[in-house]
Amino acid sequence: MAKILPFKAVRPPRDKVALVASRSYQSYTPEERDSRMDYNPYSFLHIVNPGYKFQQEISGEQRYTLVRNRYLEFKEENTLQQDATAMYYIYKIINREGESFCGIIAAASTSDYENNVIRKHENTLSERETVFKDYLKTVGFNAEPVLLTYADNKEIQNVLEQICKERPEYEFTTTYRDTHYLWMLSEPVTVAIIEQIFDKIPVLYIADGHHRSASSYLLSKDISENSDGKKKESYDYFMSYLIPESQLRIYEYNRLVKDLNGLTKEAFLIKLDFWFRIENRGLEVYQASKEHHFSMYLDGEFYSLYLRKTRYTFDNALDKLDAQILFQTVLDPILDIKDLRTDTRIEYSHGKNGIVYIKSLVDKGEFAVGFHLFPATVEQMRAIADQGLVMPPKSTYIEPKLRSGVTIYEF
Known part of the structure; x- marks a missing residue:
């Protein structure tokens, strides 16, 4: 219990409180952080970014100590x-x-x-x-x-x-x-x-x-x-x-890959055909509307990919998760991405950015292909946890997001 x-x-x-509260430190660009600290001496960012006071980047144990010092200063000043x-x-x-x-x-x-x-x-x-x-x-x-x-x-x-x-x-x-x-x-x-x-x-x-x-x-x-x-x-x-x-509001995390692992566009599509029913949607903006359906943007065109269930076996709750399916059928065997946490060829975009954001990055040439996934559900998250399994990294983007510095737990 x-x-x-x-x-x-x-x-x-x-x-x-409105002056102290901040978003998570990592969610700001360096320019955004500096701007907020330049004009707001009460921002919680001053505590977690103590190097600002000395106009230099500070890391490791020295940074931790300075964070502690800034925190105590905020308490001393009430x-x-x-x-x-x-x-x-x-x-x-x-x-x-x-x-x-x-x-x-x-x-x-x-x-x-x-x-x-x-x-x-x-x-x-x-x-x-x-x-x-x-x-x-x-x-x-x-x-x-x-x-x-x-x-x-x-x-x-x-x-x-x-x-x-x-x-x-x-x-x-x-x-x-x-x-x-x-x-x-x-x-x-x-x-x-x-x-x-x-x-x-x-x-x-x-x-x-x-x-x-x-x-x-x-x-x-x-x-x-x-x-x-x-x-x-x-x-x-x-x-x-x-x-x-x-x-809970659960959004998907979409996948962007920088290259096709040496494959031509045509060879890549042929390999995908083993796992999916593929339809070229051309310029029609298509996004996944149900589980086991995927949207792909490649070379200026959208494709719908529907999983061939006769090819893929669902042995547990994790196998049914679309992020896992994409890894098992495309990212690992075709694009040779083995470690989703460390491989620099793959990046992620949460669903609030939208599929047009994926299209823009591929059109700029920053990535070769983008995949849009259907969001996971609370039921899937619960079932995976109950079975002692874990999702691939960046499977869910979950709201609400709280502000830092509104309530602080002190040891």
């Missing part, structure tokens, strides 16, 4: 303040399309991660896990919650609906035109109700944040092994944002 606890968040005061009481934080986002996401920011258990109560569907890189574990250990906080999901639960929904009728502590709109709300929940009876409800939920699933959760688990183990029995309980948990499955 899932153990989900309230915690004492470090967060900005109401009047500064730009960030820690709550005196452990709470749940109800976080709601309404995006520009009018879609609403509402969930609970809480502390999830590293023991639940270890014991498969919190299940994953994506592989992680051990080197990246270790790097982020060392980062967390030095800086002493985590500012980006792991996105966890659970089967829709009417009891939780009723509690959230009641809380959201009250005035939020935060309400701010970003330049992306998404509006963010946050309510603080410290009332003991309601806190106990939420904790008890989750205690009856047998399984949670990681929707986004596999490396963050794995690194938090490694940190917990590392501290246990080197603490002489004086380990702080906070290391046994990691900050998470829990929302019901019905509120």
